[in-house]
Amino acid sequence: MFLATINKPKNLLHLSYIGEVRVEELAQSREDIVMLSADLTPGFRLLTDLGRLGSMSADCASEIGKIMQLCGQKGVKLVVRVIPDPTKDIGLNVLSLFHYPRRPRMVSCGNMVEAAKLLSL
Numbered sequence: 001m002f003l004a005t006i007n008k009p010k011n012l013l014h015l016s017y018i019g020e021v022r023v024e025e026l027a028q029s030r031e032d033i034v035m036l037s038a039d040l041t042p043g044f045r046l047l048t049d050l051g052r053l054g055s056m057s058a059d060c061a062s063e064i065g066k067i068m069q070l071c072g073q074k075g076v077k078l079v080v081r082v083i084p085d086p087t088k089d090i091g092l093n094v095l096s097l098f099h100y101p102r103r104p105r106m107v108s109c110g111n112m113v114e115a116a117k118l119l120s121l
Helices: 023-037 060-074 092-099 112-118
Strands: 002-007 012-021 045-056 078-082 105-109
Touching: 002 023, 012 023, 012 060, 023 060, 045 112, 078 112, 105 112
Parallel strands: 012 045, 045 078, 078 105
Antiparallel strands: 002 012
């Protein structure tokens, strides 16, 4: 499952990867991200939560790259990733090298509490 939400006052896009994530879900959700990001201003922050990720197929990489490109085009300035289990790091750093037109600042956190403090939530 994949869930995208925003907190407009905080200028924050929140992406959650939950359970088993399939490429079809990511592709279908990309339009949601387009609509949600329209309510954010350039310089927005992106919170990516992998804390509840069970598994993800390798073919999701292309869709994640497209999401990164979209966020980059919309002006993301800070990317905060919650990755409590390092074995579930799905290669986001490598993907980001190729898919962000202007590389935003990136920070990885071990849990959502750390991420919330970093983002002043």
